[in-house]
Amino acid sequence: MSLRQxxxxxxxxxxxxxxxxxxxxxxxxxxAVLIRSSPAEQAPERLDRLLAFGxxxxxxxxxxxxxxxxxxxxxxxxxxxxxxxWLAHHARCVIHSAAYVAYSATPDGEPxxxxxxxxxxxxxxxxxxxxxxxxxxxxxxxxxxxxxxVREDELxxxxxxxxxxxxxxxxxxxxxxxxxxxxATIYRPSIVVGDSHTGYTSTYHHFYRFLELAVRLFGxxxxxxxxxxxxxxxxxxxxxxxNIVPVDWVSRALIELAAQPYRQGxxxxxxxxxxxxxxxxxxxxxxLLRFKGIQWVGAAGLSDPTSVEQVVLEQFQDYWSYxxxxxxxxxxxxxxxxxxxxxxxxxxxxxxxxxxxxxSDGWGRERARSPADRTAELAHYLEDILPARMKQSxxxxxxxxxxxxxxxxxxxxxxxxxxxxxxRAISVRRGAAAEAVVTYRMEATILDNLIRGRxxxxxxxxxxxxxxxxxxxxxxxxxxxxEHFLAENMDRTSQRREELHAAAGR
Amino acid sequence: xxxxxxxxxxxESVQFSxxxxxxxxxxxxxxxxxDLLGAVVLxxxxxxxxxxxxxxxxxxxxxGLADRGWATLRFNYRGVGRSEGPRVDVPRHMAEFWxxxxxxxxxxxxxxxxxxxxxxxxxxxxxxxxxxxxxxxxCALLPSACRSVLPAAVVLIAPPLSKHDYMDFTTxxxxxxxxxxxxxxxxxxxxxxxxxxxxxxxxxxxxxxLDNHFFRGHEQWLVxxxxxxxxxxxx
Numbered sequence: 001m002s003l004r005q006x007x008x009x010x011x012x013x014x015x016x017x018x019x020x021x022x023x024x025x026x027x028x029x030x031x032a033v034l035i036r037s038s039p040a041e042q043a044p045e046r047l048d049r050l051l052a053f054g055x056x057x058x059x060x061x062x063x064x065x066x067x068x069x070x071x072x073x074x075x076x077x078x079x080x081x082x083x084x085x086w087l088a089h090h091a092r093c094v095i096h097s098a099a100y101v102a103y104s105a106t107p108d109g110e111p112x113x114x115x116x117x118x119x120x121x122x123x124x125x126x127x128x129x130x131x132x133x134x135x136x137x138x139x140x141x142x143x144x145x146x147x148x149x150v151r152e153d154e155l156x157x158x159x160x161x162x163x164x165x166x167x168x169x170x171x172x173x174x175x176x177x178x179x180x181x182x183x184a185t186i187y188r189p190s191i192v193v194g195d196s197h198t199g200y201t202s203t204y205h206h207f208y209r210f211l212e213l214a215v216r217l218f219g220x221x222x223x224x225x226x227x228x229x230x231x232x233x234x235x236x237x238x239x240x241x242x243n244i245v246p247v248d249w250v251s252r253a254l255i256e257l258a259a260q261p262y263r264q265g266x267x268x269x270x271x272x273x274x275x276x277x278x279x280x281x282x283x284x285x286x287x288l289l290r291f292k293g294i295q296w297v298g299a300a301g302l303s304d305p306t307s308v309e310q311v312v313l314e315q316f317q318d319y320w321s322y323x324x325x326x327x328x329x330x331x332x333x334x335x336x337x338x339x340x341x342x343x344x345x346x347x348x349x350x351x352x353x354x355x356x357x358x359x360s361d362g363w364g365r366e367r368a369r370s371p372a373d374r375t376a377e378l379a380h381y382l383e384d385i386l387p388a389r390m391k392q393s394x395x396x397x398x399x400x401x402x403x404x405x406x407x408x409x410x411x412x413x414x415x416x417x418x419x420x421x422x423x424r425a426i427s428v429r430r431g432a433a434a435e436a437v438v439t440y441r442m443e444a445t446i447l448d449n450l451i452r453g454r455x456x457x458x459x460x461x462x463x464x465x466x467x468x469x470x471x472x473x474x475x476x477x478x479x480x481x482x483e484h485f486l487a488e489n490m491d492r493t494s495q496r497r498e499e500l501h502a503a504a505g506r
Numbered sequence: 507x508x509x510x511x512x513x514x515x516x517x518e519s520v521q522f523s524x525x526x527x528x529x530x531x532x533x534x535x536x537x538x539x540x541d542l543l544g545a546v547v548l549x550x551x552x553x554x555x556x557x558x559x560x561x562x563x564x565x566x567x568x569x570g571l572a573d574r575g576w577a578t579l580r581f582n583y584r585g586v587g588r589s590e591g592p593r594v595d596v597p598r599h600m601a602e603f604w605x606x607x608x609x610x611x612x613x614x615x616x617x618x619x620x621x622x623x624x625x626x627x628x629x630x631x632x633x634x635x636x637x638x639x640x641x642x643x644x645c646a647l648l649p650s651a652c653r654s655v656l657p658a659a660v661v662l663i664a665p666p667l668s669k670h671d672y673m674d675f676t677t678x679x680x681x682x683x684x685x686x687x688x689x690x691x692x693x694x695x696x697x698x699x700x701x702x703x704x705x706x707x708x709x710x711x712x713x714x715x716l717d718n719h720f721f722r723g724h725e726q727w728l729v730x731x732x733x734x735x736x737x738x739x740x741x
Contacts, residue, residue: 230518306519395600396597397597397598397601398597398598398601461720462562462720463722464722464723472691472719473607477554477603480555480556483556484596484600
């Protein structure tokens with residue numbers, strides 16, 4: 001690939017894609033990115049955020065790439081004549097990193113729709129634009145549930161038996177190889193985690209789900225100096241190997257390989273040279289969180305799981321196949337091509353950085369929405385949804401007639417709201433009424449957590465996140481009523497919105 | 507890899523029967539007790555005010571005393587969390603609680619405290635001292651529980667004197683420690699002093715500014731006060 005000419009990049013809003021974009025721009029390559037508008041944000045704003053991320057992470061200004069507004073799943077990628085003209089005249093190659101990550105099939109046909117049909121649409125556009133050089137970001141797990149050594153030049157030998165995501169990537173690789181006139185170079189990273197230097201990530205799949213569960217089960221409760229003690233048995237031996245690579249290395253490796261014309265047309269395993277055992281990772285996490293509570297009972301499974309163990313087993317149904325995988329990814333192509341760029345080891349320092357970032361990022365839940373989103377959502381919830389749902393709830397019978405209270409919400413999305421309890425109803429208006437008997441003071445993020453059921457009012461109060469002015473007894477009683485109400489009215493609209501945002505990363 | 511400053515307290519999830527109901531609890535004790543000092547049953551605040559075994563006072567004191575050699579049991583009253591219990595009409599109970607600060611059968615919860623004692627004391631050894639500890643509403647249940655057992659000590663944290671009849675404590679013969687916060691919204695200074703003066707047993711009243719009724723951030727302080735009192739009265 002001659003990187004002196006234009007590079008058409010898809011998937012720039014994904015984790016690996018944003019690193020590829022940053023590194024390409026930093027290296028001075030002319031880039032065009034395919035970005036679609038999401039339900040909450042227009043494409044130019046999304047690109048602004050990607051650039052801001054890149055500039056912040058390398059502490060220098062980056063040139064702005066050409067923005068091609070489109071959608072991988074639309075005909076001709078949703079590009080107009082001018083954009084297609086740009087591709088035909090300026091782009092030399094495509095780096096296709098867009099993907100839809102879903103471990104089981106969705107009702108609307110994902111992940112095949114994006115991962116297979118989207119690729120075919122892109123390839124069609126490439127052919128019509130005279131682009132024949134395609135760099136495709138796949139996954140090492142196209143090997144499905146194979147065990148033992150998997151070579152880079154292998155594909156159709158046991159693949160297709162993994163989860164929906166792996167199957168779709170497997171099918172995509174097959175399509176890519178069979179299409180005449182396309183020279184495809186395939187990059188297969190293993191389990192990708194955050195930045196090896198900063199811990200940054202924008203998605204929280206796989207490794208992070210386990211990390212978050214460990215924090216929830218064994219982490220230090222707020223206000224207490226020590227961690228909880230409990231034992232969770234896992235149906236694993238602990239010796240299962242995990243191949244984990246940081247995203248910044250994957251990006252660098254891909255760009256280095258793509259820059260060498262004589263390396264093209266092959267497949268590369270972008271994997272760690274040494275897999276770590278689950279026992280090793282657990283020991284690091286136990287040390288960081290200062291707990292000891294995992295018991296390995298072997299693959300035979302648990303005959304009498306406790307309720308906590310049941311939750312663990314159910315939550316990670318999608319990931320057990322990865323945990324039990326004893327596959328070894330041969331990476332001689334990558335090693336030979338990148339002798340001076342070995343992947344970083346997964347050690348205590350790296351896991352600590354990943355953990356620290358994830359916790360500060362609220363495991364991705366806060367960043368997923370812009371402040372403007374939150375302002376609109378909180379106001380909508382308080383002024384419209386809460387009164388409407390309260391009317392439908394039997395708990396409205398318990399509302400103290402004539403009682404007035406104020407919510408004083410700080411931070412992005414905040415404001416004052418006065419709530420009046422009427423006859424089996426509650427009305428909410430902006431502003432703070434002087435006759436309020438009680439004022440609850442909190443950050444917008446806390447109110448958001450309460451509405452979404454991530455935290456109870458009691459927890460938030462005991463952790464010092466809610467302050468109360470006024471009649472304390474009535475304040476506590478009312479808070480319990482609201483807590484019951486919130487528990488029976490988990491905000492489905494917001495949940496749906498979170499799902500949309502998660503999907504918008506592709 | 508060394509694990510500095512690692513807590514060696516074990517917390518076991520347990521279940522025990524209280525009449526027809528199976529209650530859930532957490533039993534905490536030191537992993538390698540050089541000498542188990544005794545058993546402490548902790549009764550939490552009112553279920554209608556969110557009282558459960560995960561409350562900061564109950565959890566903090568329970569774990570803190572376990573660190574200091576006591577086996578502690580905190581639990582959820584019937585109908586709370588995963589403890590079994592009768593069906594409750596929540597809206598009706600809440601409306602009544604708003605008006606009166608009481609709900610029907612609330613004082614029957616002393617049977618749950620007694621059940622916790624019956625579960626814990628044999629586990630620890632009936633020759634070892636038993637301590638009953640209540641927080642908020644949980645304090646009001648202790649005199650009834652004391653009818654069938656003579657605890658080595660009774661500890662009351664923030665007893666809401668204005669809400670329940672605390673004169674039953676005049677019949678309790680065990681050494682008693684009461685810890686109250688100066689600015690507790692459930693307490694008036696005069697009735698507190700009158701009540702405390704009437705208590706017959708060896709007694710101690712500790713007052714300080716401790717975050718109203720809630721003790722947020724003062725859990726460790728509570729542990730130290732209580733542990734010192736119990737060491738003095740464990741015989």
